[in-house]
Amino acid sequence: MASSAEELREQVRARYAESARAVAGEGDGCGSGGCCGDETEGERFGWALYAAEQRGERPDAAVRASLGCGNPTAVADLHEGETVLDLGSGGGIDVILSAWRVGPAGTAYGLDMTDEMLALARQNARDAGVANVHFLKGLIEQIPLPADSVDVVISNCVINLSTDKAAVLAEISRVLRPGGRLGVRDIVAENRLTAGERAERGSHVGCVAGALAKTEYEAGLEAAGFEQVTVEFMHEVADGMHGAIVKAVRTATPAEKGLPVVQPAARAGCC
């Protein structure tokens, strides 16, 4: 990976570590660079996008830590006994919601690279009294779970932060069982915007500059072995940039389809 990509990932990690410390009462929040859910973003990011009745059910810290661009559990159609994986789980709100939906016979995994967010999420899960959750430390580009082990992958405003989106989509395809579903909230750009124009509308750590265009998302998912791909714009966060619902079904891995396989360099271990 180019050092600039590593530096960008480190900026993302530092920004969200700061955000987690702020929720825990130990810091100043997202700082001048902003992050998804910065209070200045009003109702375009974060807890305001959850239905009021769901916010009422959450532990306070999980609600305040919410930095997403929607509620992925509302679009993922979860069933009792299923295994769910939340990519970039942050303060854990979507993992806790998922754990309740899949019930004691199911499992909800949260994956995040930021130690401070993992600590916050584990505390929030303890406060919520959910036992069927596991928070893993690792990268969404190198998911520390076996192939064909997950029924549903969700994510809330994280894939736009990745510096290697092809690897993320290939990894989602690898861990999903055949027939497994993807239900993601993310920031997505209208096709008319160039990468430069996306960068003019917001920072990378603020979930804007790294957003894929709609057709890039659709093509990336199809190349990774997904079918029934839909990208639906929901609310505008900047001119031509939208909070979106991305859905797809994993029918075959890229290898099964004879497509090029993106190999992650190494897979981080669970913690």
Ligand SMILES: C[S@@+](CC[C@H](N)C(=O)[O-])C[C@H]1O[C@@H](n2cnc3c(N)ncnc32)[C@H](O)[C@@H]1O
């Ligand atoms: C915008 S926050 C969203 C958190 C959570 N999904 C929510 O809705 O509140 C982004 C989260 O993704 C994590 N993250 C960003 N890039 C990541 C990567 N490449 N691998 C793993 N975690 C990542 C950050 O540490 C942070 O907790």
